[in-house]
Amino acid sequence: MQLEQKFREILKKIKAYNYVFSIVGWDSNTEAPRESFKRRSEMMGILSKELFAIETAKETIEVVNELYDNLSELDDHLQREVKKAKKSLDKIINIPEEEYVEFMQLIQMSQLVWEDAKKNNDYNSYKENLKQIIDFTKKFALYYAPDQDPYNTLLDDFEEGMSTKEYDEFFTVLKKDLVPFVKKVLKVAKNDYKKFINDSYDPKKQEEFCDYLIDVMKFNRNRGLMKKSVHPFTWNTSPEDVRFTTRYLENYVFSSIFAAIHELGHATYEQQISTEFDDTLLNGGTSMGIHESQSRFYENTVGRSEAFWETHFDKFKELFPEQSVGLTANDMYRAVNFVEASLIRVEADELTYPLHIMLRYDIERKIMAGEVSVDELPELWNDLMEQYLGIRPENDSDGVLQDVHWSGGMIGYFPTYALGSAYSAQIYYTMIKDLDLDEIIKNNELEKVNEWLKERIHKFGSSKTPKEILEDVTGEEFNAKYYVQFLMEKYSKLYL
Amino acid sequence: MQLEQKFREILKKIKAYNYVFSIVGWDSNTEAPRESFKRRSEMMGILSKELFAIETAKETIEVVNELYDNLSELDDHLQREVKKAKKSLDKIINIPEEEYVEFMQLIQMSQLVWEDAKKNNDYNSYKENLKQIIDFTKKFALYYAPDQDPYNTLLDDFEEGMSTKEYDEFFTVLKKDLVPFVKKVLKVAKNDYKKFINDSYDPKKQEEFCDYLIDVMKFNRNRGLMKKSVHPFTWNTSPEDVRFTTRYLENYVFSSIFAAIHELGHATYEQQISTEFDDTLLNGGTSMGIHESQSRFYENTVGRSEAFWETHFDKFKELFPEQSVGLTANDMYRAVNFVEASLIRVEADELTYPLHIMLRYDIERKIMAGEVSVDELPELWNDLMEQYLGIRPENDSDGVLQDVHWSGGMIGYFPTYALGSAYSAQIYYTMIKDLDLDEIIKNNELEKVNEWLKERIHKFGSSKTPKEILEDVTGEEFNAKYYVQFLMEKYSKLYL
Numbered sequence: 005m006q007l008e009q010k011f012r013e014i015l016k017k018i019k020a021y022n023y024v025f026s027i028v029g030w031d032s033n034t035e036a037p038r039e040s041f042k043r044r045s046e047m048m049g050i051l052s053k054e055l056f057a058i059e060t061a062k063e064t065i066e067v068v069n070e071l072y073d074n075l076s077e078l079d080d081h082l083q084r085e086v087k088k089a090k091k092s093l094d095k096i097i098n099i100p101e102e103e104y105v106e107f108m109q110l111i112q113m114s115q116l117v118w119e120d121a122k123k124n125n126d127y128n129s130y131k132e133n134l135k136q137i138i139d140f141t142k143k144f145a146l147y148y149a150p151d152q153d154p155y156n157t158l159l160d161d162f163e164e165g166m167s168t169k170e171y172d173e174f175f176t177v178l179k180k181d182l183v184p185f186v187k188k189v190l191k192v193a194k195n196d197y198k199k200f201i202n203d204s205y206d207p208k209k210q211e212e213f214c215d216y217l218i219d220v221m222k223f224n225r226n227r228g229l230m231k232k233s234v235h236p237f238t239w240n241t242s243p244e245d246v247r248f249t250t251r252y253l254e255n256y257v258f259s260s261i262f263a264a265i266h267e268l269g270h271a272t273y274e275q276q277i278s279t280e281f282d283d284t285l286l287n288g289g290t291s292m293g294i295h296e297s298q299s300r301f302y303e304n305t306v307g308r309s310e311a312f313w314e315t316h317f318d319k320f321k322e323l324f325p326e327q328s329v330g331l332t333a334n335d336m337y338r339a340v341n342f343v344e345a346s347l348i349r350v351e352a353d354e355l356t357y358p359l360h361i362m363l364r365y366d367i368e369r370k371i372m373a374g375e376v377s378v379d380e381l382p383e384l385w386n387d388l389m390e391q392y393l394g395i396r397p398e399n400d401s402d403g404v405l406q407d408v409h410w411s412g413g414m415i416g417y418f419p420t421y422a423l424g425s426a427y428s429a430q431i432y433y434t435m436i437k438d439l440d441l442d443e444i445i446k447n448n449e450l451e452k453v454n455e456w457l458k459e460r461i462h463k464f465g466s467s468k469t470p471k472e473i474l475e476d477v478t479g480e481e482f483n484a485k486y487y488v489q490f491l492m493e494k495y496s497k498l499y500l
Numbered sequence: 501m502q503l504e505q506k507f508r509e510i511l512k513k514i515k516a517y518n519y520v521f522s523i524v525g526w527d528s529n530t531e532a533p534r535e536s537f538k539r540r541s542e543m544m545g546i547l548s549k550e551l552f553a554i555e556t557a558k559e560t561i562e563v564v565n566e567l568y569d570n571l572s573e574l575d576d577h578l579q580r581e582v583k584k585a586k587k588s589l590d591k592i593i594n595i596p597e598e599e600y601v602e603f604m605q606l607i608q609m610s611q612l613v614w615e616d617a618k619k620n621n622d623y624n625s626y627k628e629n630l631k632q633i634i635d636f637t638k639k640f641a642l643y644y645a646p647d648q649d650p651y652n653t654l655l656d657d658f659e660e661g662m663s664t665k666e667y668d669e670f671f672t673v674l675k676k677d678l679v680p681f682v683k684k685v686l687k688v689a690k691n692d693y694k695k696f697i698n699d700s701y702d703p704k705k706q707e708e709f710c711d712y713l714i715d716v717m718k719f720n721r722n723r724g725l726m727k728k729s730v731h732p733f734t735w736n737t738s739p740e741d742v743r744f745t746t747r748y749l750e751n752y753v754f755s756s757i758f759a760a761i762h763e764l765g766h767a768t769y770e771q772q773i774s775t776e777f778d779d780t781l782l783n784g785g786t787s788m789g790i791h792e793s794q795s796r797f798y799e800n801t802v803g804r805s806e807a808f809w810e811t812h813f814d815k816f817k818e819l820f821p822e823q824s825v826g827l828t829a830n831d832m833y834r835a836v837n838f839v840e841a842s843l844i845r846v847e848a849d850e851l852t853y854p855l856h857i858m859l860r861y862d863i864e865r866k867i868m869a870g871e872v873s874v875d876e877l878p879e880l881w882n883d884l885m886e887q888y889l890g891i892r893p894e895n896d897s898d899g900v901l902q903d904v905h906w907s908g909g910m911i912g913y914f915p916t917y918a919l920g921s922a923y924s925a926q927i928y929y930t931m932i933k934d935l936d937l938d939e940i941i942k943n944n945e946l947e948k949v950n951e952w953l954k955e956r957i958h959k960f961g962s963s964k965t966p967k968e969i970l971e972d973v974t975g976e977e978f979n980a981k982y983y984v985q986f987l988m989e990k991y992s993k994l995y996l
Contacts, residue, residue, distance in 0.1 A: 040741035
């Protein structure tokens with residue numbers, strides 16, 4: 005079919021540009037020298053324009069629309085690709101070009117404004133930028149779907165098929181069942197391992213331990229690598245090139261370890277996707293939420309399990325004999341699962357983490373409904389922190405200014421973090437019907453877990469929707485109860 | 501001027517593509533995982549075609565030709581740019597496309613064939629590829645300049661303004677004055693430092709020493725970085741992003757040190773070029789020869805000087821106390837200047853190095869003149885080795901198969917290596933009229949040398965020809981006598 009041929013050609017060209025953008029991004033985030041940024045953004049600007057011209061070319065629009073008009077004649081995979089292409093296209097071409105350019109400039113500038121505001125604890129210097137970002141985001145969502153709640157458009161952008169309906173249900177369950185439980189745990193939990201956790205750990209030794217974890221996870225070194233960066237992330241251009249980073253904080257060894265395991269979860273997902281999707285729009289993980297379910301599964305369900313530290317604490321002690329003197333694997337298990345009410349999301353423990361997300365969802369919902377002004381945000385944030393976690397930020401840097409997302413135009417992203425953890429729990433309860441996870445971890449055979457996930461989730465790439473993935477794996481719709489159950493079982497045992 | 505405007509726009513686009521090709525190349529040579537190569541070459545193939553289309557577009561050809569037809573009306577810099585553009589264009593468009601594609605495929609395949617042949621000491625498996633490369637190279641040179649000795653076209657490709665006339669003179673001087681001197685030194689030189697040189701040196705410590713050298717050289721870390729790779733090289737996209745690599749061989753510490761200093765020479769050149777040339781064809785070092793003069797100057801004239809090790813041997817001893825026990829700075833100076841007749845060019849010392857190049861020049865000259873067949877090459881190589889250095893390779897892997905250049909289609913490249921050293925000597929004798937180099941090295945003030953070179957050579961980028969650079973700096977034409985003088989002074993003092 006000649007039309008599909010044309011579609012493939014255009015797609016391949018687009019992929020080639022995105023490929024080099026990825027490589028340049030990786031370079032810039034992991035090693036490029038400081039003063040290289042100016043030239044880089046100039047050069048990338050030129051190629052972005054080239055790419056934009058291809059993506060919005062008359063031929064592209066015609067090919068996509070014509071395929072879309074004949075959807076029913078296409079095979080399943082091609083149908084899904086064309087729907088995705090049509091969606092992306094409609095998102096771009098419905099926005100007047102000058103507004104798009106203005107928004108891009110706003111985003112770029114706002115990053116710097118936000119950084120300064122956070123550093124100087126000066127929300128006022130940033131709120132006008134935030135207001136403009138909110139206005140643009142809402143406007144663009146309405147260009148795409150004039151009859152739909154713009155927040156739903158954004159939620160679907162980050163997690164296909166999700167809307168306030170599903171998220172409301174999800175967070176209602178958490179509010180009802182999890183919040184009281186968390187309060188109970190917080191009342192009795194105290195951290196006996198502060199000295200151990202915040203002791204001094206040589207970054208080189210930390211790196212050695214993280215390198216060891218690569219093999220524990222059975223990550224394929226011929227198709228990837230680990231590096232360091234300020235903010236840990238996973239990066240990929242194809243299943244044959246998947247890289248991730250971690251960071252080494254001298255006085256917080258858990259940061260490097262759990263960032264590494266978390267990113268290894270994302271990376272394993274990407275490495276195990278079938279290469280048959282490389283030249284299609286079905287490559288890569290299917291959604292933020294499913295991706296996060298994999299990283300959280302490895303980080304928390306595997307990496308923060310008792311079995312994991314029974315198996316790997318010896319290696320840890322070998323590298324850090326002084327810091328861990330007198331401690332057992334069980335101490336390590338307890339230390340990596342300490343719970344406390346804290347202000348910063350990215351530093352929150354597994355149990356309190358979803359409450360940080362709940363708060364953000366509440367706020368985003370009000371923002372998009374126009375029920376709260378940017379002036380009122382700091383107060384609202386602090387009130388909700390008190391309500392959910394019983395603590396109140398003393399300044400906005402530890403409150404409404406803490407996250408980068410909104411300044412980058414990403415409204416609707418946060419909920420996928422909690423959703424990922426919840427997916428992960430639901431998948432976990434299915435997995436343990438097939439696998440003796442504890443035994444596998446103790447035998448250092450995580451390749452069996454990788455294989456289970458590959459066959460049910462990873463290999464499909466984006467050829468299935470998140471909803472299809474979850475239902476095909478677990479045999480039922482998304483259900484938040486598993487998440488609550490998982491957390492209650494684990495933390496009751498640890499603390500109650 | 502509208503035509504220049506168009507020229508600039510095309511150029512900027514071409515630069516953006518080359519920018520990403522550079523980044524991808526850097527990534528691929530320093531860290532990309534093994535199995536990433538297939539996807540990379542596919543993606544690069546697509547973008548190469550896009551670039552080729554721009555470079556050979558009707559508009560490009562018209563703009564360049566029209567500017568070239570009105571050369572005299574342009575300012576000096578633009579004249580030079582247009583001449584360069586015209587030359588590149590004529591080199592491409594005179595070759596029939598299918599021959600160009602065939603040649604590219606041949607080159608790519610020949611790399612692998614050469615690697616295997618070298619590994620298996622099997623010249624016969626490679627000679628047919630070499631023959632085809634020679635034939636293509638000759639043919640392409642004749643397409644470009646039908647009335648010119650094709651070897652001269654190639655020599656000029658790698659060093660603007662050079663031909664067999666100049667090189668013949670150069671190598672005649674070496675043959676007459678240097679070869680007998682080398683033979684005299686080789687007769688008396690013996691290496692008293694073998695154990696020290698080939699002792700075991702922890703690569704991490706070697707890296708620490710090379711990192712120390714970055715600061716000794718006053719290299720700007722905000723505009724560059726050091727990494728490791730199998731073959732050391734320097735890489736740059738603009739003066740604000742200049743990177744280099746070295747390699748760490750456990751049993752040959754000099755490899756990392758002198759590769760680092762050598763590449764720092766190249767890198768300093770690139771860092772010090774005026775950024776005003778970034779968007780022109782006058783960016784980057786002006787030629788292979790001038791580039792090599794800078795790297796060799798730092799490597800040999802600075803890095804292998806007595807003053808250098810008087811200043812930095814303490815740091816070396818601090819890192820390698822056991823290996824250097826009982827040794828003085830003078831021992832180090834002697835060790836880094838040991839001389840011996842050896843088979844492999846890249847491992848040759850400063851004194852015997854030009855003889856390796858002479859041999860390659862002799863052979864290339866005969867190849868291009870059709871005076872020697874590929875069948876006769878191994879024998880010719882070995883005979884010349886015996887004639888110049890008094891030793892004979894026992895196998896072709898240590899003889900005609902040792903270098904990668906010919907298999908990559910680079911015939912005419914080798915002479916620039918010796919030329920660079922000779923340039924370096926001529927520049928050196930000018931420099932010491934202005935600067936007390938020994939004193940500067942002892943005071944760890946290499947920024948003064950950098951500055952001297954910047955003002956006279958570096959900042960001009962490619963806006964001057966190599967010939968202009970050399971004559972403006974030294975006040976005279978290229979003269980090989982300085983090179984011979986430098987080597988005879990240094991090595992007489994050391995050995996005679």
